[in-house]
Amino acid sequence: MILVTEIEISDEEVKQLEKKAKIINMEGEVCPYPQIIAREQIQKIENDIIIIETDHVMATKAVPQSVFEYISKYSVWKSGSGQYKIVLWKK
Amino acid sequence: MIEYSGLLSLILTIVIGIGFGILLQKGRFCFTSALRDYIAFKDTRVLYGLLIGIITMMLGTSIAYSLGVSNSHFWISNYGLSNIIGGFVFGIGMVYGGGCASGTLYRAGEGYVHYWLMLISACAGYVIFASLFSIFFLPYFFTPLQIFEGFSLIESLGQISVLVPILIILSCVLYLKKKQQLNLITNISKLNISSISINNLKSAWDAKIVGFGMGIFATLWFIVWGTLSVTGPQAKWVGLTYSNIIGIESLQGNIYWNNVIFSGGNFSISLDMIMLLFLILGSFISAYFSGDFKIRMVKKNRVQNAIIGGMLMGFGSRMAPGCNISNTFSGLAFLSVSGFVTSLGLVLGVYITTRWMFRKVGCAI
């Protein structure tokens, strides 16, 4: 398995990235749909940066790995209790 | 009506239950993920943790067994074609619903309504199964198919059973060293006290460490009670609740409830049922303090996943018998043939369902 690189980012960076990123809202989805949707969408999206909004804890681990061929790095940022934003940088 | 042998057992039960809950939640440890994500993306995050957990439990159990734990603590089921079918059904339910037996529990503690639904559906499955047991499952499913006598290598080797996990660990170490993938020294040196911070604790834990922890707790549980199992005590809770609704006589007259679930007609709260409650509680506590807790409403178009998946899991776990924990975790740790056979059916069910669900995006295997 090829491990994807996880990096840390700050709150300001997230706000900046959100402006130019494609945002996919996956709230309410549970396994295995976050991974399926992520894989489906990632090829169609032009943007370099994709932010996935999810409240599924597992997705923070599974989604980045599910699209590992398409991304160079990712970051998980907690936006609230049980709320996450997964930032994916496309290759 | 609570049965326990001593206050110590009760305290240990609570500690073990909470421990499991925390471990599962923090490790995002789900068997479905272990298998499905490997098939779909060759993601081995949880799979390695699971394997480590199984080996740890094997080692711990065989040591405890040699030191005198009664062999009645092993659960070694007779097996046959029925195991494969049961495991298969369970595997389908696992992937379609989105969680295994333990995963459903810890995620219920995290606040997912989807998994509450799955649990309720599984419980309904138990009730339906019990009513069909003597008319159908006993004469046409179990008696013709479950014909081979159960066997566990660990249990049968007795004192020398410790050699088996030691052998397995050694061969794994040698294999990994050969492939130069083992950086054990560097990994262990990273784990010093200073690296443990509140932030680290609050975020996800490495699944391998969680797997190891689960093996340890499972061994403790083996000493206190016996085989680690989830759907067993779940079914007991359903039975107890059901008996309070429709009256205990109806259940006493049902062979499945009276003889199989509550063997000997002993309708009381046992330690494993308490452990289950504290597992959910532990997961809740862990989620709450890590900021992972949120009441997550189920999506309308996924309700059928929860209900169908839960029902299949309910039936599958009764047919196999056992769920992913008792077969794939405990069963493999005991090197029990029934565990292997059921796990095979389970993996088959997971594989086919994963291929089907990921049909639009493709699978790695």
Next chain:
Amino acid sequence: MKKLSKNGNKNFLIKASLITGLVIGFLIGGTFIYHSISNESNTYQAVIFNTISGTVTIVDPINFNIVTEIPFKISPDQYGAHFNSKLNKLYLIHHGQSEILVLNPQTLEIKYKIPVGENIQHGGIFDEKEEVFFIVSRDTNSLILLNTTSDRIISEIKVQESPHHVARYDNIAVVTNTKSRTLSFIDIDEKEVVKNIRLKSEPLMIVAGHNNKKIFIGTAEIDDQERKIPARIIIFDDVLDRVFGRGNFRFLEPGEIILESTPHGLALTKDDKNLLVTIPEMNKLLIIDVKTLEIIKELETGKFPHNINIDPEGRFAYVTNSNDATVAIIDIQKMEIVTVLETGNGPHNVQFFNIMGESGKSGPNTEARKVVGANFNCGG
């Protein structure tokens, strides 16, 4: 979107499918072989009906292990269970009730009830083809013939006062009438009483030879003057001939064996050579040589041995000890007690049938292995 290393995957999948296929093949093959070898029609267990605890104890008739004890929904009362192997039907006579219950032989659930006469006695018998069920109603003084397929009463034949038990040889039925202290001989085809014979004391249980025409009657310790007299077994060698031939009953000389106290259970061995008798008050089982009419063995069974049931092969006799909650299993040839097993409270009689289901092997209710935990109760 690519699939990783296609060849590597292919190899892995091939190996995995091979292993899976092998395992499944082994299981299917094993199942087939197992079922074709095991002679299923002969599989049965000894099922002991415990009246007070409302349970049945299931015993493996080969190794005499208790398979399990399961409850069933019957109110505690003395009753007799009779299994009809031809129709796979389990009849339960609710002693002291006006009905017979028909139970599912595997689940013991009441399928339906058959209303018959008042105060049905617990001892009933089938004819050779198991097409007719003979029972006596004490309060209506009648012998009732029940069609076992339709469960309808074929006929009710009036006998004498307070009948208790019935035996049958060919097409003659013999009923013990306790109050009138007589035996009634009934021609089954004609459905009428041919003859009544008076006895010296109160007859209780009766059994007829399998292949000879002898009949054996256990009689009580009280005579018609309410005086205490010895309890007996009375044997008629050729009375049935006289009944068949409508012959002369004048010089009828029954043989007799004096007993210590009132006998209850009677059973003839398959070869008709020995008679087994339980003497409840003495906690004994007697084995009597039929030819010499001598007691050749006395066995201490347990408290208040009640009924005797012999297994289909005729090898072992099961004696229920009602006040002990045990059943004693006796090797008939060796004339010794093989084992005494604990049952539920108030064991009444034993029937032999396949209560476990298809294969009868260790199924979900067995505790065949030393490990605790029924096979389905995952983890215990």
